[in-house]
Amino acid sequence: MEQDAGLPPSTDDTRSPSRLRTAREAAGYSLARMAALTHFSKPYLGLVETGRRSVTAELIERYEQVLGVAIGTALDPVRITHEWLLGDTPASLQLRAGRQIGVSLVEALETRVVELRHLDDTVSSSHMLPVITKELGAANVLARDAAYSDAVGRRLFTAVGELAQLAGWVASDAGQYVKAKQFYLSGVSATETIGDRVLGAQLLSCLSYQLANIGRRDDAMLIARSAVSGATGATPVARALLLERYAWAAARLRDTAAARRALDAADDAYERRSDGIPEPEWVYWLNRAEIDVMAARCAIEVGAPARAEPLLTRALAGYASEHIREVALYQTWLAESYAETGDLDAARATLGQAQAAAERADSARLQRRVTAIANLIDRRAT
Template identity: 50%
Template sequence: MEMTIGEALRAARLAAGVSLDAMAPRAHFSKQHLSNVETGKRAASPAVVAAYAEALGVPTETLMDPLPDPLRVAHEWLVTDSPQVVESRSGRNVGASLAGEVEGRVIELRHLDDRLGGEDLAPVVEEELLDTEQIVRDSAYSDAVGRRLLISVGELAQLAGWVASDAGSYRQAEKHYLSGVGAATRAGDRPLGANLLSSLAYQMANVGKPADVRDALLLARTAVKGADGATPTVQTLLLERVAWSAARAREVGTAMRTLDQVDDVFECRSPGDEDPEWVYWMSRDEISTMRARVLVELGRPSDAEPLLLDVLSRYPEDAHRESSLYWSWLAEAYARAGELDQARQALDTAAGYAAQVNSPRADSRLVVVRGLLPG
């Protein structure tokens, strides 16, 4: 459950609000070298760690020592006053420094979601969202600071919706997604608003009634259409949700054409893109996984198996919820292809990962796949 040094370096950089492009000249290493260190492709040398510590103004020890258990971090977060609460008590005008603190905390919470289930993380995110909404509602600030705070509210609302959905609280998740759209609209952040709408579409496609699935496809398409200024990576995320909604609605042609569009758009990325941090997890492996899921949904499980096996061969084992979900999708592919022994083995692996995280979503996937197996 401990972070690697590379992951700790990345977390510290993101918490400071520093992009990899900006970090490279500060640390006097190439952007590619730093990327390789952060992703574990190269070892983190003492010189790199020292460069991060100096550039970010943090003690070297904090970057070298393993980070604490994420569940303990979440509980400490709940019992400690946030800077938003401290600032509101002081009665002072809110400045850029607090906006930066809030942005850093949003990033930390988002990355905690990689390691915690929704039932553990939901109350933490809810508290942070309420504190930030109070600052926006009750404090004085400049237009520029106000926009940054509203964007943080929108991002927190998206994360609150995501973890509530993971915890099985679908109505609460819908409430968060829709309120977040309002904050994103006030901030003039169209891509963020589109992400909130497509997140809601994704939930509707997964757990809604047949009529909801049709609405999910419409909503996902609307998000793509309204995402003015979105980078190719953001467009990739939005289009993936269109493809999934189309598959759930049994619109085979739309689903497959959209998957091809996903591939094309993702290849349009360039080094100068200013991607929002909330799309950090989008990768070629995530695209392959979504293609596999769509293929299973459309009755082509044998085509999905090699895609999932390839992704799982290098997927990080400490991402317990995602690992459980990915193995459950492989188990479903095997089951629907009639390969029952492989399905049971994959399901056992999925259950092992699910036992290590408090995620009703992962647990419900196990129930679904078990229902496909005789006996």
């Protein structure tokens, strides 16, 4: 994290050292306290705040998460969400002259996107991220430099948006939150080019999910709500997914009523699915068990853990064992529900299963959950 030694300070005002120092002091935090909260060393933060080391995007993000204030303006997700929600659909694709590409190339890219999406179920983020990043880079070059028809261009930009969503999801799982946000917002730009508001909403709701977990929860709520509102034409299962993430953002804010309404709306949307309504491939994984898992998570978050245990137990019983990361994540929530209801033996046993899987899954998100629930169990035991 502290690899910027020797670099000059940034001249970009959004990365001014004084803005970091002013925000910290306004919150009443000492430099030592800030170091503990951000997991950067105190000497390093001192060098950054005095302009002797460069201010990185990751450091701005960490300060914003800890202090709950906006410091940088580049890639502001709330601003971009509003622009996405209120902006007009472009009248036509802005195509550049270059090599003509046809349907066969785009079909191959679409197939590759689906393959990578499904590989993420069983392959670790550290292995997936370089592959997806390379694929996304190549697709972006095509979109920028090649020549193609409007129909091919629409499919190409859709693939770029879907790759950006996948790259963001995998980067977030790996704990690379700044990079994940950049991927998500670049994907939103791709969907704006072709006016695909549903895929744009999917990207924004993924960003909302990340912010609800590790960032500003009020921003997460706003972005999730905007994604639901702006996803005109969403199919039933796609809409259910967007509503689930809205419910999670509400639960993280402890807004029990909003979370309940969103979960009920997600149930209703999911029940409207039909063989006659083709769904986007990126919702392939959302089923009744997954909806129950989210309902259970929200119940724990708003202080009703007893409602979570039967939902999680039923979902885990039917889950494919080769999906190591997801099974282990759901076990951490089951362990949390046990801990919150006072069954510490069951909590320890369940967390032990998740911890064994975490050693093989190579997921920062999973490891963070295991650590958090282990600490919770320790607190409940004292």
